[in-house]
Amino acid sequence: MxxxxxxxxxxxxxxxxxxxxxxxxxxxxxxxCILDSGQPRNRFAAHxxxxxxxxxxxxxxxxxxxxxxxxxxxxxxxxxTRAIIASREDDGFSVITERGETLHAQKLLLAYxxxxxxxxxxxxxxxxxxxALHCPYCHGYExxxxxxxxxxxxxxxxxxxxxxxxxxPVTFFLNGQPQPDALTLAKLSRRGVKIExxxxxxxxxxxxxxxxxxxxxxx
Ligand SMILES: Cc1cc2nc3c(=O)[nH]c(=O)nc-3n(C[C@H](O)[C@H](O)[C@H](O)COP(=O)(O)OP(=O)(O)OC[C@H]3O[C@@H](n4cnc5c(N)ncnc54)[C@H](O)[C@@H]3O)c2cc1C
Numbered sequence: 302m303x304x305x306x307x308x309x310x311x312x313x314x315x316x317x318x319x320x321x322x323x324x325x326x327x328x329x330x331x332x333x334c335i336l337d338s339g340q341p342r343n344r345f346a347a348h349x350x351x352x353x354x355x356x357x358x359x360x361x362x363x364x365x366x367x368x369x370x371x372x373x374x375x376x377x378x379x380x381x382t383r384a385i386i387a388s389r390e391d392d393g394f395s396v397i398t399e400r401g402e403t404l405h406a407q408k409l410l411l412a413y414x415x416x417x418x419x420x421x422x423x424x425x426x427x428x429x430x431x432x433a434l435h436c437p438y439c440h441g442y443e444x445x446x447x448x449x450x451x452x453x454x455x456x457x458x459x460x461x462x463x464x465x466x467x468x469x470p471v472t473f474f475l476n477g478q479p480q481p482d483a484l485t486l487a488k489l490s491r492r493g494v495k496i497e498x499x500x501x502x503x504x505x506x507x508x509x510x511x512x513x514x515x516x517x518x519x520x
Contacts, residue, residue, distance in 0.1 A: 311406035319412030345430025424504035
């Protein structure tokens, strides 16, 4: 029976973080394997902003370029698969993939990112990364001066409503979250933020364009 593949390092996640880490390991000359399931968090966005030397590049293009850079190192192996189990062994780790392979390594680099769980609002998923955005520094510049809405999903959303008013006029949709306290309301008011207390039931417009928000008013 052939022995199970063994590497000095296994990297789980082959996107920005995983490929950045993998490059340094590759350059040490040690055998390394990168496992990636091909679902980077920003795959819904056409452009990636704020990266040194790469502002405005397409995310897939950046990943492809980093992968091509790494592929020049003969000590690097790529596997397009998902790691489903990782376990500690006496001298390192073992990882089982969804294809059923078992791999071994002395070191394990976890770079599998995060997964966004979007609120159940009609029309939100279809606009994600285009007109429904997660970060003003990544995509705010492109919509500067436009009418903006901030959807409250918890206590930190108030901070975002204050911050995002730097990019344009903001309506803060409470969507069932509690009213901010009086001090915070005064701050929001000074920043020109309008408060909308109804429940957001749908995003409207010729998708992915966004021209309005449908509300259900609480009694
Ligand atoms: C719509 C959108 C736009 C964004 N735009 C920007 C931007 O402009 N600028 C910016 O700085 N940031 C942006 N971000 C944040 C952005 O997602 C990160 O900068 C970047 O993707 C983080 O890279 P990462 O390597 O940590 O994670 P990811 O890019 O999410 O990569 C994780 C990788 O691990 C893989 N993976 C997960 N689990 C496993 C597993 N078990 N086995 C194998 N592989 C696995 C995934 O398939 C994926 O390829 C954006 C996010 C979103 C949602």
